[in-house]
Amino acid sequence: xxxxxQAEIESLIFSAEEPVSAADLSRLLEISKxxxxxxxxxxxxxxxxxSHGFYLKEYSSGFLFVxxxxxxxxxxxxxxxxxxxxxxxxxxxxxxxxxxQPITRAEIEEIRGVKAEKTLLTLxxxxxxxxxxxxxxxxxxIVYGTTDDFLQHFDLQDLxxxxxxxxxxxxxxxxxxxxxxxx
Amino acid sequence: xxxxxQAEIESLIFSAEEPVSAADLSRLLEISKxxxxxxxxxxxxxxxxxSHGFYLKEYSSGFLFVxxxxxxxxxxxxxxxxxxxxxxxxxxxxxxxxxxQPITRAEIEEIRGVKAEKTLLTLxxxxxxxxxxxxxxxxxxIVYGTTDDFLQHFDLQDLxxxxxxxxxxxxxxxxxxxxxxxx
Amino acid sequence: MPYEIKLDSFQGPLEVLYQLVKKNRIEISEIxxxxxxxxxxxYMDKLKDFNLDLASEFMVxxxxxxxxxxxxxxxxxxxxxxxxxxxxxxxxxxxxxxFKKISEILQDFEEEGSKYYPRAVDIYDIIGEDIEVNxxxxxxxxxxxxxxxxxxxxxxEEVEVExxxxxxxxxxxxxxxxxxxDKTTFILDKLSRVSSGLTFRDLILNSHNRMEIVVTFxxxxxxxKMAKIKIKQDKIFSNISLN
Numbered sequence: 174x175x176x177x178x179q180a181e182i183e184s185l186i187f188s189a190e191e192p193v194s195a196a197d198l199s200r201l202l203e204i205s206k207x208x209x210x211x212x213x214x215x216x217x218x219x220x221x222x223x224s225h226g227f228y229l230k231e232y233s234s235g236f237l238f239v240x241x242x243x244x245x246x247x248x249x250x251x252x253x254x255x256x257x258x259x260x261x262x263x264x265x266x267x268x269x270x271x272x273x274q275p276i277t278r279a280e281i282e283e284i285r286g287v288k289a290e291k292t293l294l295t296l297x298x299x300x301x302x303x304x305x306x307x308x309x310x311x312x313x314x315i316v317y318g319t320t321d322d323f324l325q326h327f328d329l330q331d332l333x334x335x336x337x338x339x340x341x342x343x344x345x346x347x348x349x350x351x352x353x354x355x356x
Numbered sequence: 357x358x359x360x361x362q363a364e365i366e367s368l369i370f371s372a373e374e375p376v377s378a379a380d381l382s383r384l385l386e387i388s389k390x391x392x393x394x395x396x397x398x399x400x401x402x403x404x405x406x407s408h409g410f411y412l413k414e415y416s417s418g419f420l421f422v423x424x425x426x427x428x429x430x431x432x433x434x435x436x437x438x439x440x441x442x443x444x445x446x447x448x449x450x451x452x453x454x455x456x457q458p459i460t461r462a463e464i465e466e467i468r469g470v471k472a473e474k475t476l477l478t479l480x481x482x483x484x485x486x487x488x489x490x491x492x493x494x495x496x497x498i499v500y501g502t503t504d505d506f507l508q509h510f511d512l513q514d515l516x517x518x519x520x521x522x523x524x525x526x527x528x529x530x531x532x533x534x535x536x537x538x539x
Numbered sequence: 540m541p542y543e544i545k546l547d548s549f550q551g552p553l554e555v556l557y558q559l560v561k562k563n564r565i566e567i568s569e570i571x572x573x574x575x576x577x578x579x580x581x582y583m584d585k586l587k588d589f590n591l592d593l594a595s596e597f598m599v600x601x602x603x604x605x606x607x608x609x610x611x612x613x614x615x616x617x618x619x620x621x622x623x624x625x626x627x628x629x630x631x632x633x634x635x636x637x638f639k640k641i642s643e644i645l646q647d648f649e650e651e652g653s654k655y656y657p658r659a660v661d662i663y664d665i666i667g668e669d670i671e672v673n674x675x676x677x678x679x680x681x682x683x684x685x686x687x688x689x690x691x692x693x694x695x696e697e698v699e700v701e702x703x704x705x706x707x708x709x710x711x712x713x714x715x716x717x718x719x720x721d722k723t724t725f726i727l728d729k730l731s732r733v734s735s736g737l738t739f740r741d742l743i744l745n746s747h748n749r750m751e752i753v754v755t756f757x758x759x760x761x762x763x764k765m766a767k768i769k770i771k772q773d774k775i776f777s778n779i780s781l782n
Contacts, residue, residue, distance in 0.1 A: 177407075179407045179408075179409075180406060180407055180408055180409040180424070180427070181409060181427060181430060182409065183407075183408055183409030183410060184409025184410055184423045184424060184427035184430065184431060185409070185427070185430065185431060185434055186409075187409055187410045187421070187423055187658065187665070188423050188431045188434070188435070188662060188665055188666065189434070190440065190441055190657070190662070193434075197434070201430065201433060201434055202430075223363060224360070224362045224363055224366075225362075225363055225366055226362075226363040226364060226365065226366030226367025226368070226369075226370060227366060227367055227370045227371075230655060237657060238370070238657070238658065239655035239656060239657050240367040240370055240371050240655060240656040241363070241367060241655075242651075242654040242655060244363070244364060244367035244368075245653075245654035245655075245656075247364060247367065247368065247384070248367060248368060248371045248656055250384075251368055251380070251384050252368075252371060252372060252373065252470060252659070253468070253469040253470050254371075254656065255687060255691055256653045257653070257687070258646075258649065258653075259646075259649065261642065264642040264645050264646055264649075265638055265639065265642045267642070267645065268638045268641040268642040268645055269638050271645075272638075272641065283631075284631070284634055284635065284638065285551060285553065285554075285635070285638075286551035286552050286553030286554065286596070286600070286631075286635070287551030287553075287554075287596075298677075298679060325652070326649060326652055327645055327648040327649055327651075327652050328648055328651050328652030328655070329648065335641075336641060336644045336645075336648075338637060338640055338641065338644075367656075370656075370658055371656040371657075371658065371659055372659060372660070373659045373660060374660075410665075413667075420660060420664065420665075421658070421665075422664065422665050422666070422667055423665050423666055423667075425667065428666060428667075431666055432666075435662065439673040439674070439675035440662060440673060440674055440675060441674075441675055441676065442661075442674065442676050443659055443660065443661050444659065444684075445659055445660075446661055447676065447680060447681065447684045448684045448685075448687070448688055450676075450681060450684075451681045451682070451684035451685035451688065452685065452688060454681060454685070455685050455744075456745075467688060467692065468688065474660065474661075474664055475661075478661040478663050478664065481663055482674060509674070509676070510676075510677075510678045510681070512678070518678075518681075518682070519678055519679065519681075519682040520740045521682065521685070521686055521689075521740070521743065
């Protein structure tokens, strides 16, 4: 029987902490990228089956084995897993960067009306954003963009999957008013 | 078709930080231990197959998925070119030891709410922690502390140079300490 | 009633305006903004005692609001015949609103994205043989991890309180109620035994949960109020020293 490298690819992806790209696998196994992709498709189909608790998930930067979403609460309960959530300020800043990248700090501050230095620093530390260059204006300010980790964190395959809002969706809600100002 | 819990068991073992015992699985899934063992045998046989790169390994304290020995050099090639992050479990455990040393395994497990046996072993292998003595209580448990390598890795002169705790960071939930104080 | 002031995650002027728009259930337009100008100014008035630097950021928007208000009060000059264009402020607020909404959607995505767990055991355990790794951990990660643990501990504590079968093991971690008077006595006692003074960090170093840290902080404020100690902080987030 012809050797298919399925087991090799499984072991490599399984041992990885970050998504593994088809290009990396092709290089490591010295087989063509199309061959790698064919095998990945087979593995992927295979673990989709109901008898498996994890599957091969495709990210923008490659493939990673992760547990299926349906077992989320079971796993969380048993393993006492914590869920990390970003703060409102972080989410808003990320939203702005995601939609307007490349964008400078001053431009972000203009939109949010508050200083962004600390938030940008923290988002960089967590590899959710990165400096992607300099703007060709006075002072050559740094411009920021989102990273692969950003896509992974929000379960987005690529930036085109970011939500778009229509005019109707932008109505000020009238029922979920929470007055945080004068408390 | 009869529901067999194979997928649930796979997902739990796959996402575990420490080996998962049949007793734990039986309790959590509310099925008999013999049922669990039967399913584990099936999963185990299944991954022994040549097309798989990892298998279910039995430890004294339970089961874990690990890669097959034959792929070791391949995996090493992939990891050699990359930097590795500590897993969340290892990172938290290291943090607890750093800030609260000397500390026993039981105390660490109490704080994190999960077992710490393998994690402590891993951190010891990385020379980040070591046994620094015995506690003068029942059973004289081992107490752990950080190593000189630890200080060197983080470029710290001594333990008093560990960063101070602040409560204005990304991951603190929104009902954070500032709100509690200033509302 | 005291109004909310946050130290760092401070609500900027646009957020204040946005919350007022929500609270008053009005549209984002010049006409409606003019109706809430007073509320904004009233809020700003209370705020300005706290931080002049922040107040100045508020001032810019206040000026624009006043301009809008005045324009709304003045009789319209219909002979102009020109379409009124939205002010810069209305535009900014709409954009702010847009990203607020987007960030809400992102929050749902984040929730979704957090449902997939990768394998969690270390590479060592998976390969079963020694492998030379280039460990990449930074000190801030350690700090964050510990704070995360502390945070989840205090959440757990809340749950455990309701649980009748709380195991005695918690005693070991001193999870009993911490009283302010006990803490103030403790702080004074500790202060009396050192000559160089103490920092807030010294006092919370061995805290078992966030509640204890909060109590420590409140105790310090209490002692300062009673003029029993002096506290000093050079800038936000720097250490607080006690004398």
